[in-house]
Amino acid sequence: MATIFTALQDVQARIHAACTTASRNDNEVTLLAVSKTFPSQDIRTLYQHGQRAFGENYAQELASKQQELSDCTDLEWHFIGPLQSNKTRLVAENAAWVHTIDRFKIAERLAKQRPSDMPQLNICLQVNVSGEDSKSGVAPNELLDLAQQVSQLPELKIRGLMCIPEATDNASRLTTQFATLVKLKEQLNSQGFALDTLSMGMSADLELAIASGSTLVRIGSAIFGARTYPPGNTAP
Numbered sequence: 001m002a003t004i005f006t007a008l009q010d011v012q013a014r015i016h017a018a019c020t021t022a023s024r025n026d027n028e029v030t031l032l033a034v035s036k037t038f039p040s041q042d043i044r045t046l047y048q049h050g051q052r053a054f055g056e057n058y059a060q061e062l063a064s065k066q067q068e069l070s071d072c073t074d075l076e077w078h079f080i081g082p083l084q085s086n087k088t089r090l091v092a093e094n095a096a097w098v099h100t101i102d103r104f105k106i107a108e109r110l111a112k113q114r115p116s117d118m119p120q121l122n123i124c125l126q127v128n129v130s131g132e133d134s135k136s137g138v139a140p141n142e143l144l145d146l147a148q149q150v151s152q153l154p155e156l157k158i159r160g161l162m163c164i165p166e167a168t169d170n171a172s173r174l175t176t177q178f179a180t181l182v183k184l185k186e187q188l189n190s191q192g193f194a195l196d197t198l199s200m201g202m203s204a205d206l207e208l209a210i211a212s213g214s215t216l217v218r219i220g221s222a223i224f225g226a227r228t229y230p231p232g233n234t235a236p
C-alpha cells in the first residue's frame with residue numbers, strides 16, 4: 001500500500017539518483033516536505049520517520065500546525081508562500097525560514113516582529129527568473145539592492161535565493177531559469193555575501209534543479225498527493 005512514508009522514500013530515492021547523476025553528495029541537497037493543505041498528522045508521521053524540514057504557504061495554517069506539533073522540538077518550519085504585511089507577525093513568531101522575500105518592507109516587518117529569544121530568521125530572496133509579469137520575485141537587476149538592504153537587519157540572516165520557474169515542461173527553458181539563479185548567487189557572493197542556499201526544484205523538476213545546483217528542493221504533491229485548494233487560493 002502506498003503511504004506518505006513510502007512516497008517520502010521514493011522522493012529520497014529520486015534525490016539520491018539525481019545527485020549521483022550530477023556527481024554530487026546527497027547531503028548537499030535538503031528535502032523540504034511541502035505540507036500545505038495536509039493535516040498535522042501527516043507531518044507527524046513523516047517526522048517520526050526522520051523528516052525534519054516542512055514547508056507551508058499560509059501564515060495561519062503554519063501557526064496552527066506549529067501549535068499542534070509543538071512537541072516535535074526539532075521540526076523546522078519554512079514559510080514558502082506569498083507574504084502580506086498583515087500576516088508577517090505569525091510568520092516571524094513561528095518560522096525558522098522564509099523563502100519568499102521580494103520586498104524590503106516585508107523583511108523589515110519580520111525583523112521588528114521576530115521575538116528576541118528566537119534565533120535569526122533565515123531568509124531566501126525570491127527572484128523572478130522567468131520575467132513573467134504575473135510572477136512574484138524581485139527582478140534580477142534589483143536583487144543586489146534588496147540584498148544590501150535586508151543584510152542591514154540583524155534579526156534576519158540571508159541564506160540564499162529562491163525561484164519558481166515558468167510552469168512548463170520544457171527542460172531547456174527550466175534549465176536556463178535555474179542557471180540564472182545560480183549565477184545571481186555567485187554574483188552576490190562575489191560582492192561579499194555568503195549565501196549557501198539555492199531553493200529551487202519541485203515535484204516535477206527536482207532532477208533538473210539538482211543537476212543545475214539546487215541545495216534545497218521543495219516537494220509537495222510527490223509526497224502528500226494531489227492538493228485541493230481552498231477557495232480563494234490558487235496553485236503557485
Ligand SMILES: *Cc1c(COP(=O)(O)O)cnc(C)c1O
Binds near residue numbers: 081164204218219
Ligand atoms: C506548493 C509549493 C511547492 C510544492 O509543489 P509540488 O509541485 O506539489 O511539489 C513548492 N514550492 C512552492 C513555493 C509552493 O507553493
